[in-house]
Amino acid sequence: MRIHPGELKEEPALDVIRRRQDFPILHREVHGHPLVYLDNAATSQKPWSVIEAERHYYAHLNANIHRGVHYLSQEATAAFEAARERVRAFINAAAPEEIVFTRGTTEAINLVAASYGQRLQAGDEILITEMEHHSNIVPWQLLCQRSGAVLRVAPFDAAGQLIVDQFADLLGPRTRLVALSHMSNALGSINPVKALVAMAHRVGAVVLVDGAQAVAHLPVDVADLDCDFYAFSGHKLYGPTGIGVLYGRRALLDAMPPWQGGGDMIREVRFAGSSWNDLPYKFEAGTPNIAGGIGLGAAIDYVRGVGLEAIAAHEAELLAYATARAHDFPGLTLIGSAAEKGAILSFTLAGVHPHDIGTILDAQGVAVRTGHHCAMPVMEHFAVPATVRASFALYNTRHEVDALFAGLARVQEVFA
Ligand SMILES: Cc1ncc(COP(=O)(O)O)c(C=O)c1O
Incomplete structure (x- = not known):
């Protein structure tokens, strides 16, 4: 109208x-x-609250996290983990273990493509939509090249709305993974994610939702959406750059292999072989963006306040x-x-x-x-x-x- x-x-x-x-x-x-x-x-x-949270970290708490016995390290760890809890509550994930900090949406999607993607085989299908951002297209193209999987694309109509019937037609017994945006950055279209997830689950596919645009504009409840993965970036949510989130259903993350190796993601390292840390650290190799995580927590407090x-x-x-x-x-x-x-x-x-x-x-x-x-x-x-x-x-x-x-x-x- x-x-x-x-x-x-x-x-x-x-x-x-x-x-x-x-x-x-x-x-x-x-x-x-x-x-x-x-x-x-x-x-x-x-x-200001986000700017101040980062400044406060560097001025008062700066230390590496998870590894130090000293006071500052413990304070910094507590602040970083408190931010993870804020993210969990913000999107209503079941547990902080399901919240993996990444550099942003792009890295979160690449993590799933690299790790979960190892299950895909020649002839399997990945379904995306025509309105995806390149970061929800290219990682799947690369995965298809590696695995022999086939990329399918659900079209949108003249108004920029996903054609749900065609999306449904493209789901089938070979569909292993569906990746779609919650809200399109080029068109603004908001997809009926909950219904699409239910359709994908009926054929046994897992669903990754690219929430880069949605999180700053709509309440997001991953339990209600029932999605398997949800990715977003801090910097579009009034938070810092260089920090983002991958939500993953715990059972899936548990079963997935790590994607980057390094400090913090291991339990034991021997030349004969290594074993992996618990979730979510298994997917957080190396020193994370500590100030960014704390800033993202402050951004979430701000958004919830408004x-x-x-x-x-x-x-x-x-x-x-x-x-x-x-x-x-x-x-x-x-x-x-x-x-x-x-x-x-x-x-x-x-x-x-x-x-x-x-x-x-x-x-x-x-x-x-x-x-x-x-x-x-x-x-x-x-x-x-x-x-x-x-x-x-x-x-x-x-x-x-x-x-x-x-x-x-x-x-x-x-x-x-
Ligand atoms: C829908 C959507 N997906 C993914 C991204 C990538 O986000 P980032 O560059 O923060 O990783 C963007 C960024 O514009 C986006 O709008």
Whole structure:
């Protein structure tokens, strides 16, 4: 249904103006204009509490974890493990052993492909969707090359919605693994993950959900979704870069071989052979990103403090407003209009290359992403080389949406 800007309710679902005070970077200027940061799908900005958690670790706790008997090491270990517990509670995993810290979503997916993937044989099938980020395509292509497995791709429709019937048709007795995004970074489409997981389980496949985009926008409950693996990155969740999470069902992680060897992942090392540490350490070789883990814990505290329901409601309101403005904007074509959609507005403007749009917007302080968004097959589907993507976070305002459209009007003047 088309909504006109005037029909939308005025009251914000959360106190955005107050929340903006929590994010120092939002107060800087770019090219002499107040920063309008609309590139949140690439990475979101960090609140003081996250910045402070990392600073506090380095200023007061810095020591290597899990190995030291000394006080600092024990304090640092406790802080890192407390962060793991925050992650567990945030996604409702059954136990902290099911939370593996990684560098991010990409590494989490590669871990599953490298380790769980060793079970796959020639002729087995891996099912993904057409809307995946490259990091949920390429690791499976590499696994297919190694194992002789076959990659199948479930298509989406003109609105950017997964065609569930075709997804169902592609599931079969040879499907060993299904990997799909919870929310598309290029289109915003939100997949009906719970139903898709149930369908995949009926044919005996395990399911990995790429939650890189979803975690910052929707409440995620891995027990309710019943997925086998769930991957996400800290930096899209108002947390630090270089830290992410692989949730894995305990029985699966237990049965999987380690993927990287080194310190902390072993129980005993002898030249004749080594044995592995308990979960989750079996998958955490080497010194982890300790400060990042602690920062991610602080980010989760922050998001829970604001409330994911309130965030989702605020962003839905912003998206509806931006979508209404987009419909009224001459020459603008929206790419992705799924009924279930997160706060992403991907579009093209007739006669202007997205990179030119991005450059002109940047000159006005408006940061958007232009390009293929690491989802080239999505671009191919819509027969466009690139799109402009404005993506919203809890701190964005209608005023900033207006700034985006004022910037687009300027683009049209320049190209008139
Ligand atoms: C849907 C999706 N999956 C995976 C990734 C990869 O995340 P990272 O680069 O943090 O590993 C991204 C990042 O943009 C994404 O949007």
